[in-house]
Amino acid sequence: MVLTASIIESSLAVTRTTRLIARLDIKGPNLIKGVHLEGLRVMGRPEEFCDEYYRGGIDELILMDVVASLYGRNHLAALLETATEKTFVPITVGGGIRSVDDAKNLLRHGADKVAANTAVVARPQLIREIAEQFGSQCMVLSVEAKQQGPSRWEVFTENGREKTGREVREWVEEAVALGAGEILLTSVDREGTRRGMDMDLIRHVSSRIQIPVIVSGGVGSPQDAVEAVTSAGADAVAIADLFHYRRATIAEVRQAMADEGVPVRSFHAA
Amino acid sequence: MICRPASLNLSVYNANAKNLPAFYGLPSEVKYCKKCVISNQRPNSAVEYQHQKKTQKAVISFDSEGVCDACRFAEKKRFGIDWDYRKAELSDLCDRFRKSDGSYDCLVPGSGGKDSFYASHILKTQFGMHPLTVTWAPHIYTPWGWKNFQAWIHAGHDNYLMTPNGRIHRLLTRLSTEILFHPFQPFIFGQKSLAPKMAIHFNIPLVFYGENEAEYGNPIQDTDKAKRDWSYFSARKDSEIFLGGVSLEELKQAYGVEPVDLQPYLPADPEKIERQGVQVHYLGYYLKWHPQQCYYYSVEHGGFEASPERTPGTYSKYNSIDDRIDDFHYYTTRTKFGIGRATYDAAQEIRSGDITREEGVALVKKFDHEFPERFAEEIFRYLSLPPREFPVASRQFEEPLMDRAYFEKLTDSFRSPHLWRHDGQQWSLRHPL
Numbered sequence: 001m002v003l004t005a006s007i008i009e010s011s012l013a014v015t016r017t018t019r020l021i022a023r024l025d026i027k028g029p030n031l032i033k034g035v036h037l038e039g040l041r042v043m044g045r046p047e048e049f050c051d052e053y054y055r056g057g058i059d060e061l062i063l064m065d066v067v068a069s070l071y072g073r074n075h076l077a078a079l080l081e082t083a084t085e086k087t088f089v090p091i092t093v094g095g096g097i098r099s100v101d102d103a104k105n106l107l108r109h110g111a112d113k114v115a116a117n118t119a120v121v122a123r124p125q126l127i128r129e130i131a132e133q134f135g136s137q138c139m140v141l142s143v144e145a146k147q148q149g150p151s152r153w154e155v156f157t158e159n160g161r162e163k164t165g166r167e168v169r170e171w172v173e174e175a176v177a178l179g180a181g182e183i184l185l186t187s188v189d190r191e192g193t194r195r196g197m198d199m200d201l202i203r204h205v206s207s208r209i210q211i212p213v214i215v216s217g218g219v220g221s222p223q224d225a226v227e228a229v230t231s232a233g234a235d236a237v238a239i240a241d242l243f244h245y246r247r248a249t250i251a252e253v254r255q256a257m258a259d260e261g262v263p264v265r266s267f268h269a270a
Numbered sequence: 271m272i273c274r275p276a277s278l279n280l281s282v283y284n285a286n287a288k289n290l291p292a293f294y295g296l297p298s299e300v301k302y303c304k305k306c307v308i309s310n311q312r313p314n315s316a317v318e319y320q321h322q323k324k325t326q327k328a329v330i331s332f333d334s335e336g337v338c339d340a341c342r343f344a345e346k347k348r349f350g351i352d353w354d355y356r357k358a359e360l361s362d363l364c365d366r367f368r369k370s371d372g373s374y375d376c377l378v379p380g381s382g383g384k385d386s387f388y389a390s391h392i393l394k395t396q397f398g399m400h401p402l403t404v405t406w407a408p409h410i411y412t413p414w415g416w417k418n419f420q421a422w423i424h425a426g427h428d429n430y431l432m433t434p435n436g437r438i439h440r441l442l443t444r445l446s447t448e449i450l451f452h453p454f455q456p457f458i459f460g461q462k463s464l465a466p467k468m469a470i471h472f473n474i475p476l477v478f479y480g481e482n483e484a485e486y487g488n489p490i491q492d493t494d495k496a497k498r499d500w501s502y503f504s505a506r507k508d509s510e511i512f513l514g515g516v517s518l519e520e521l522k523q524a525y526g527v528e529p530v531d532l533q534p535y536l537p538a539d540p541e542k543i544e545r546q547g548v549q550v551h552y553l554g555y556y557l558k559w560h561p562q563q564c565y566y567y568s569v570e571h572g573g574f575e576a577s578p579e580r581t582p583g584t585y586s587k588y589n590s591i592d593d594r595i596d597d598f599h600y601y602t603t604r605t606k607f608g609i610g611r612a613t614y615d616a617a618q619e620i621r622s623g624d625i626t627r628e629e630g631v632a633l634v635k636k637f638d639h640e641f642p643e644r645f646a647e648e649i650f651r652y653l654s655l656p657p658r659e660f661p662v663a664s665r666q667f668e669e670p671l672m673d674r675a676y677f678e679k680l681t682d683s684f685r686s687p688h689l690w691r692h693d694g695q696q697w698s699l700r701h702p703l
Contacts, residue, residue, distance in 0.1 A: 027625075027629070028626055028628075028629065035565070035566065035569050035576070036575070036576045036587070038565075038576040038586070038587040038588050039562045039565040039566065039576070039588050040624065040625075041562065041566070041624070042623070042624065067629060067632075070629070070632050070633065070636060071632055146578060160587075161579070161580040161585060161587065162579075162580070163579055193569065
């Protein structure tokens, strides 16, 4: 039985390539990185990191304006214009998306998808509005999950600072019903710690929904990223710390995936 | 007898009121630093043993360009100090005091938060010292504060935890809240005095504190010294000592406090300190202190964890997170000086280069005024002195029990008219950032 299950799993996996995504959390003019989304350290200019990751063969980029909720608007439009001149992979932009117009503005500046958390928790119908206007493939639900007990995770907003009282899987299921096309699932407990991803959380969410789950938080080595896919069912892995601190290259993560039989896009640096 | 707070005359809080009195000796004109978000209302650290209701505050100074001392010091830290030389000085100091006979050679007081973690761990692992750590317990531990405290010890330190008598601590906290609106004060007594007393007790000649208070705005001259001024920790005569704004004599006479109950709060005996030659140094003088870096260091070396939720009144999760009363500490500074937790946090992070002033301003506007709801009911119970538990002390209070309404009235009685106005509905700062 076990054997059969694994054969089915791997044959399913063949149909879908696993994406490697670089996640850039941005504050003002700077790329930043924290631990548990806290103690945000200035890493450098995001344009340069985008460029480097594109040239290194990244499949997608996620740009998050982490102070957008604070200022009430997303500041990434200008960055997007510069980034899209030189990078030709899908870009997801998140932070401070509070209306269809906010989403439209970012899409107009070159984003391929928008990710929303705080505003859609406050008003879930916004998911439907964005999905109806631009299509579900465009509407990424960003979930900041913090463990509150065995097999229980709570949704947090405002970059892991505010509790919502909502259970993660219930929220994800509601969001999928409203039209979310993809989930970006971040473990606040693991984020920035390099201790490996929260496999239980990933299974908890990915086992119940059909849309792709991008997982984020805790990748300390290429192997951690591989495991999230092979043993927990992630569809894509978003990596920040490992790349920003140059502790591993995109090629190394890609190779680690391939070595374990995970289908990845083949990429040869120019 | 401590009476209920009197009803306020709201006319002095009117938007158009003139000749507004300034409480606590604060400057009547409110100014904000051009570089950070601190205002000129920020009091310097003072000797808490002398703190009485009538005490007038000395405040942070601003230079002719409108920049505060703390920002100037931060610039100096970045450009004007030879940190390699300072580090070498620390090595020399450690060489002089290091012991290899199986005894402790230095003492590091702390909570197990990120700063004390960094201090004791780096002394042990990089400077080859043999520290004993000592901890003065918070009023009421938060679960994450306790967990981090344990993580500190388990990262390789011996520790003595001193927890003062809960009844006496509650009484002193009620008094300090009622008389000075300073619920954190009883903690400060032990925080300052425990280390020198333990150093005397264990015959440890060297005590390391972390940062210098001056980094946050005491007179900038203070930052040129590695050694701490004894006035913060010692007192010559009992008659000079006030706890919660009440003299020792009155505590014994009127509040049913036994002499032994006061021991944990009393400062070290300066003669014993001198006789044993105990020296107290700031590690922040020798090593370039960056609170965010201490967070990273303690996560990496000891599994330190940020609190699971942001602290009310601010945005941060890694700073002063172990005491449930902390939320109220900053709420009271906001009431008295117009400076809440977000202001302190943002000012520090701006100076350290972690955030911009623009972001700091937005953070202060968003969080500084917030009432600390999460532990409020527990804190009101903590501040209550029911006659069954406090048969003598409760008689000194017209209302021994503290509830929300009482706390709000008390809060209002500490609002200085030069800072606050009331529009008939709610309070707001006259001169917000």
